[in-house]
Amino acid sequence: MHRLLLLLLAPISLLAAPSSPPAPSVPSYEVELTGTPDGRTWSGRETISFTNTAAESLPEVYVRLWGNSRGCGSVVVTGGTAMRDCTVVKFPLKERLEPGKRASISFDVKLTAPDREDRFGRSGEFSFFGNALPVLAVRDAAGWHLERDVGIGESFYTVAADFAVRLMHTGNLAVPSTGVLSDGVAIARQVRDFAWAAGPFRTTSITSPGGVTVRTWATPTVTADAVSSARADAAAALDEFGRRFGAYPDHELDLVLNDRWTAFSGMEYPGFVLLISPKSPVVHEVAHQWWYGIVGNNEYADPWLDESFATYATDVFEGNHRAGCWPGTLPVAITRDMGYWGAHDTSYGTFVYTYGSCMLHELERLIGTPAMERLLATYAKTHWHGVVTPAAFKAAAQAASSVDLAPFWRDHGIG
Known part of the structure; x- marks a missing residue:
């Protein structure tokens, strides 16, 4: 994403990057919403099904209402218990969900595009529902990921899921969305979120x-x-x-x-x-359809794993190899999390986008273009619809080259 930098209003706690597979997993979403004639408000029912892929039983799950991150009330869920802020709802399960077992939760939901020209907002006759639909939170070795949106970039972390969303309305509206329509239902397989817009x-x-x-x-x-x-x-x-x-x-x-x-x-x-x-x-x-969409990551813990890669891919598409782009030893590692960048918002774009993509160009110059191309193709294939970590990328890079990359990671602040 390219986003203007907004001032952080509160400190953010730092959470560790995941070191074990995320759970619960294999989620599916069934949603049926009816919109007002102007397409601004949508209400209906949502069901989320999931499998406990953890090694221990789960007593509850959490749902993220990211649409409330800039003000409560835009996303209203009936059921569950609001936690800490209005972007988290806790749903206790009827009984503990044992490993390998599947369960579901259902709730009524109402979404109203707020009065702001934003990815979830209203612009004239048009309404936009980005990061609006409630989605299942992720749990891994660091626990449940309930990080706040810090106001710049993205702090999202989801696993690939199947969505079946019916958006019904009576107005003279076009309603583009994620997925492909089939009998009035937008079907999307193995995606990390679902978004739509409404208007003429x-x-x-x-x-x-x-x-x-x-x-x-x-x-x-x-x-x-x-x-x-x-x-x-x-x-x-x-x-x-x-x-x-x-x-x-x-x-x-x-x-x-x-x-x-x-x-x-x-x-x-x-x-x-x-x-x-x-x-x-x-x-x-x-x-980004590849770097985060297909090859996922925890965008709060490791924003460089998608933004640096998307920027590098754009450079390659444009034939821009960024010769001489690396400025030398950096005062801050590009691998810092969004808690840090939210508190240092003026540095976020320079380090995560510019220096992050430059690091990848430097890696290409070190191992050679053919090896870099093989690396990225293999890395994407290996983690297709999965979730990657910095360690996973470093391992993939080392496997693609006979050059010892330890000095490179050290010199470029990749811990």
Whole structure:
């Protein structure tokens, strides 16, 4: 994501990166929502099913209401117990869920796009529901991950899941979303979130040479040239990244273009991207379909594992090898978590995006371009729809090269 840096208002506690597989896992979401005629408010029922993949039984699960991170009340859930802030709801299970067993929780939910031009917000006649749908929290060796959104970038951590979402409405609205419609239900397999928008969008589509449909959904003041440029860039990037990192697993990508957002320039969701027009970071957000969308990570603990990779992929797509980009010993490691970057927001973009991608270019110069290409393709394939850690990437890099990379990690602040 590219996002303007916002001032952190409260200190954030630091949590360790995961060192064991996340649990519960294998989640599926069944959602049926009805929208008001203007598409601003959606209410209905959500069911989350999941398997306990931990070694011990689970007495409860937690659900994240990320849509409340900038103000309570935009997402209302009936049932469970609100925890610490309005972005966490605890659901005690009827009985402890033993390892390997499956259970589900159901609740009523109401979502109202707040009065702000943001990824979850309202802009004129248009409503946007990014990070709005309640999703299952993740538990690993560090415990339940209930970190706050620090106000910049992303603090999200989810596992790949199946979504079946029915969005019903009576208004004269277009409702683009994650997934592909089947009998009125948006179906998305093995994705980490589900987002949608609602309003009188203008829509167009093309199919990339690789066979992926790119649909655009634009607000009225977005120019036809801006739409055409974003559509063409996305199609080219989908095919290029598919060749480099593994074929894009879906048949469609939706681009939603608006020229009124002030809090961000682009935000990625599975198969669904919000873009500021006309100067939108299209290729970067498409790269996120792989780096976080397919190869997941804990975005709070390790933001560089997706932002640095998406920035590097954009550079490679544009033929920019960033020669001489490394500034030398850094005062702060690029591997710091979002708790740190939230408290040092003016450094976040420089270190995580710029120096993080530069580190990857330096690694390519050290091991050679063929080895780097093999590394990223193998790394993506190995962790397809999984969750990676810094240790996993370091191990993959070392396996791809005969060069001892220990000095490189030390010199580039990768602990």
